[in-house]
Amino acid sequence: MIEVKGFSFTYPTGSRPALCDIGFEVGPRELCAVVGGSGAGKSTLAGVVSGTVPHLTGGTAQGAVQVNGRDLADTPLSGLVGEVGLVMQNPFNQISGARFSVREEIAFGLENLGVPRDEMVARIDPVLHDLGLAGVADRSPYELSGGQQQLLAIGSILVMRPTVMVLDEPTSQLDAAGNALVFEALGTLKEKGVTVLLIEHRMERLARAADRVLVLDRGSIVANGTPEEVLADERLEQWGVAPLRYTMAARRAAARGLWPARRPLPVTLDAAAAGFGETAGHPDRGDRR
Ligand SMILES: Nc1ncnc2c1ncn2[C@@H]1O[C@H](COP(=O)(O)OP(=O)(O)O)[C@@H](O)[C@H]1O
Ligand SMILES: [Mg+2]
Structure with a gap:
């Protein structure tokens, strides 16, 4: 569950707020998509909900963000590991650099969470399989294509079974087949009760998969409704989103x-x-x- 109320945020070097007075909720079993033009504040919002903004970035924030009932302002990032998963916009930034194979990379987060070895093994194979990475499990993460790295970044979060999952343009480097795998995985997550916030620019798949769509324009939420309501709105182009x-x-x-x-x-x-x-x-x- 994500609850954001009257939240504004300005980066330390920012001349104007990256997010201004935003409010919305996303419940369990809900896939909420976020769309908006470049610089609208989408990645900042992903950071806010996963706790990296402002904990790691600094800057000034007002308002409240709660995840599963906990106020993020009072929760150290370490307290959110395993609970909120963030898949970052650039998968290369997410690879730990500390592990030599895809399988070990996926295990990395579980090791940090202290998951017992048997359970780690039981969790990793299905994730490799679901994301089409079983054939490259023993390769170095750096030998993968951009699309495969993106799937690996998603897998290394999925395997930790977060109850809230935030994905920042996770399919930007994927072909149609990879894209389908990701949306299938997101559908399964939803069924399991996970709260999903998905920033995405490929509208076709999103229009079918999202329960709700938020539009961000210059840091403000200008629309929040069903895909039919929001994506057919005649102001969509004005908001920087291609219909x-x-x-x-x-x-x-x-x-x-x-x-x-x-x-x-x-x-x-x-x-x-x-x-x-x-x-x-x-x-x-x-x-x-
Ligand atoms: N680390 C940062 N420091 C200062 N300003 C930033 C930083 N990251 C993003 N911004 C600014 O915040 C605004 C929103 O950026 P961002 O959240 O990345 O938008 P989007 O993901 O929608 O393209 C932009 O004006 C951007 O220049
Ligand atoms: Mg972005």
């Missing part, structure tokens, strides 16, 4: 009376196909002369 092709196509069709009036604009392929199918079959569709 989905399905939505744009339907919006143009709607302007010519070619989108069923009672249907909301689509944010998924299925919803687009259903809406266009309906107009195509309609006897007095607007393109007849």
Whole structure:
């Protein structure tokens, strides 16, 4: 559970707040996506919820952030290990550099948590398998492709079984297959009751997987709703986020009376196909002369 209330934050060198008076909640079994243009404050928010901001960055903060009922201002970072997992934007920064193989790298966090050896082994293999890393388990983390490093960064957090998981653009270097593995893993986490905050710029998958979408614009939350409500909002582009092709196509069709009036604009392929199918079959569709 994540609860943020009236929270503002300014970096030590910042001339203006990176986050201004934000408030939202994400519950267990919920996947909340965060979108927004470059510099909107997404990574800062990831840091806030995982405790690195302001504990490691310094800077000034106001307001309250609670994770599983604990106030982060009063919780040392060490108290959050194993409870909140952060997958950072650049996977290279997350590799410990202290371990020689992918398998050992995934074990690293568990060693620090003091998990018994048998349990470590039992946890690691399924994670390697789920993320398609079983074939490279004995390779050095530095020999992996960018996409595989990204999967490794996710795996080394997943294996610790955090109850709150924060992912900062975890699929930026992944191909479609890798992307699908990550979203599958996130779906499984949700079923297990994990709270997921996902910063992501690939909208198609997000529109199907997210329960809720937050939009950050210059440090403020400007929208918070279902993917249908938020991603079809006509202000999306103003907020620095590219609308989905399905939505744009339907919006143009709607302007010519070619989108069923009672249907909301689509944010998924299925919803687009259903809406266009309906107009195509309609006897007095607007393109007849
Ligand atoms: N370590 C830092 N020190 C000072 N300013 C920072 C730091 N990190 C980010 N910022 C500033 O905070 C704002 C939000 O950045 P960030 O959270 O990285 O945005 P996003 O992830 O949405 O691109 C930007 O104006 C950025 O320049
Ligand atoms: Mg960022």
